[in-house]
Amino acid sequence: LFIPSGLNNSFFVRDFSGLPGLEELVLSSGGIEQIDTNVFRSHVLLRTLDLQKNKLRQLPCGMPSGLEILHLGHNRIHSLQESPLEGLKKLRVLNLQNNQISTLRTNTLTLLQRLECLYLDGNQIKSIHGVPRLPLLSLLSMGSNSISSISSTFFSSLQLLKTLDLSSNRLTKVPHGLPRSLxxxxxxxxxIRSLRNRDMSQLHNLITLSVSSNRLVSVAGGLRLPNLSVSEASQATAGVKSAQQQTLHPACTEPTKTKSSIFGRKPMAVQL
Structure with missing residues (x-):
């Protein structure tokens, strides 16, 4: 069910009921500031909820336990509270792009044991606390934040992670402990000023490495990535779009148009 943006307001959402068979609900671009706790009580079959481009300041409470895909991008959410996420045992995709989150507390995310795709691009994240215990996570996107460092233990429980986007941050080196599954x-x-063997040697499955527009002055001569087929290392920025403009990866179902490559643009040949 798609609700026209002109009808999406806090009063309408507070009174929303009467369609218990709904599986997908789109309430985007409506200026919604809050959602009543009981509004989704009868919607036990709801699998996809799209609340993008509203004015929500916190995660909605009372979301149905069977929810699998949740879009909350382009709101004003500033933190992740535990209570709204506690019952979402089946959630696979969580999109929180372009909000106002400044601190990522991973113990909250650990509630989402079936999460496969997490989008946090375009927030204000400076620090990350704890280890995210998300055994099924395959895609993590945190581009366009203010991250300067990541703990070496951060990736220790992300054994199935295949796609990691940390573009447009403040990293000065390749994060330690990247999972072998990447x-x-x-x-x-x-x-980033250098690519060192000890940072990359375990990445035997890596196919795409993109490091353009950094401050690279050295690349380890003995660096061996046997499956690497694409590497971007140019300093040119022409035609490169920010992570805030990227859409979700096609591996994670979402309603907008996806782009042609894994990072939203055509791969370039290696240029050092």
Whole structure:
């Protein structure tokens, strides 16, 4: 069910009821500021909820336990509270792009044991606390934040992670402890000065490495990534779009149009 944006307001959402068979609900671009706790009580079959481009300041409470895909991008959410997420045992995709989150507390995310795709691009994240215990996570996108460092233990429980986007942050080096499972790694537009063997040698499954627009002065001569087929290392920025403009990866179902490559643009040949 798609609700026209002109009808999406806090009063309408507070009174929303009467369609218990709904599986997908789109309430985007409506200026919604809050949602009544009981509004989804009868919607036990709801699988996809799209609340993008509203004015929500916190995660809605009372979301149905069977929810699998939740879009909350382009709101004003400033933190992740535990209570709204506690019952979402089946959630696979969580989109929180372009909000106002400044601190990522991973113990909250650990409630989402079936999460496969997490989007946190375009927030204000400076610090990350704890280890996210998300055994099924395959895609983590945190581009366009203010992250300067990541603990070496951060990735220790992400054994199935295949796609990691940390573009447009403040990293000065490749994060330690990257999981062996990684297939696609985007480190564009950071402040990285070198690619060292000890940071990358375990990434035997890596196919795409993107490190354009950094401050690279050295690349380890003995660096061996046997499956690497694409590497971006140019300093050019022409035609590169920010992570805030990217859409979700096609592996994670979402209603907007996806782009042609894993990081939203055509791969380039390696340029050092």
């Amino acid at each position: 297939v696609h790694l985007n480190l564009d537009r950071n402040q």
